[in-house]
Amino acid sequence: MNQQTDHAKSLDAELFQTRLLSFVNAISGFVHNISNPLTLITTRVQLLNLKMPQNSEFEKMANQSKIIVSMLNNLAYISQNIVSTEIKSLNINELLKNELTFFRTDTFFNHEVKKNYQFYPNLSKTKGFYFHVSTLFFCIMHLQLFLMRDTAEKTISVKTSEKDNNILIDISGTGGMLSDKEVNQICLKSINLETEDIKPRQLLINNLIKSHQIIPGNYILTIKSDHDQTYYQIAIPIIHE
């Protein structure tokens, strides 16, 4: 009887993961299907805009449709890469731009946080797991958004550069680092992802903050913090194809 229950539980967990994964994998098909009616509208709007350039309505509509197309491209990019654990060519600027665009689905980040991006234009490509780089970045962003919830000024800066055969991602944000005591208090809470989830932060905190330096794969993450600001640097070795 107990065995049956355990079996049902592990089946449920497996089906849960299967459905999450199938949803993520279905997004390409969704974007493909929605592109048909969208292209029809976009093409007509562009045609009308060419025919009647004096009518600013059509120009506005053409611009809005470009925004829609770029949001759908972002959704497709994230869904195709988010769980990719194959070693492949990584364009770190492209990865960060897409992850940051997708972070705009978070209302707080979208509306209340000032963003400051500097992407080094000639950044080398490297090889690695999309999942590792993006998850490290995802965890840092979640921690940082949490740290700045109550700060007066809310600014996140993301910058890429190259040094000593490494790609450097520098992230900084307003809001000071949590103390060990606060970390422990937070870890005791169990809060839902949809509202105030502590899970990714907790994982990060447990694994990163206590040591203030970890090496996932070959990446080096360093965290520094003063009263008002926290600084993170991810160093990714450049591996040529």
Next chain:
Amino acid sequence: MNQQTDHAKSLDAELFQTRLLSFVNAISGFVHNISNPLTLITTRVQLLNLKMPQNSEFEKMANQSKIIVSMLNNLAYISQNIVSTEIKSLNINELLKNELTFFRTDTFFNHEVKKNYQFYPNLSKTKGFYFHVSTLFFCIMHLQLFLMRDTAEKTISVKTSEKDNNILIDISGTGGMLSDKEVNQICLKSINLETEDIKPRQLLINNLIKSHQIIPGNYILTIKSDHDQTYYQIAIPIIHE
């Protein structure tokens, strides 16, 4: 050292699930954000259509924008409900319509399968887990799509009705049931979800087909099969609020 590796593995698995879940949860925000530029276009198109009803272009554009809006609503509905394991009011017709619309992200289902739907208009609501009903349906659909890959005619029928205080979902499709031998052969394969995944089918096969009757929660699933056609019936007891 081994412990460290195990710990890293379980951390990876947890982060994997966290990221899948956060992607699914982010979809509401995505739909919200994309609605702004879309509403701008839709409103202008509708206005132009009212001003110039003789111009069929605007009517076509208005219709296409309605399709886009309904696809986005479907995406939001699925993302909000897919992993819901709280007991709540279930509108089975609405659930099936949305799941079937979302199945159109599958190219084979969208383009090659004839669909036949009959939704009983006065179907009672019931209470239960969205996840259970939809996952049962999801597994049946995946099995059925697999069974009809090579059949000449490809038709799926979905019908709802009520009988003896139960909501009945009748699904049938062209393609006969797999034999036990075939089931075992399929279970030995390990194929990726994106191409020819056998995982949901395998779970279904392991748990449903061998007995030809299971009861997940209080639902009863019966499967009958002849040479050319397979029939599934899910009976869900009506629980009043």
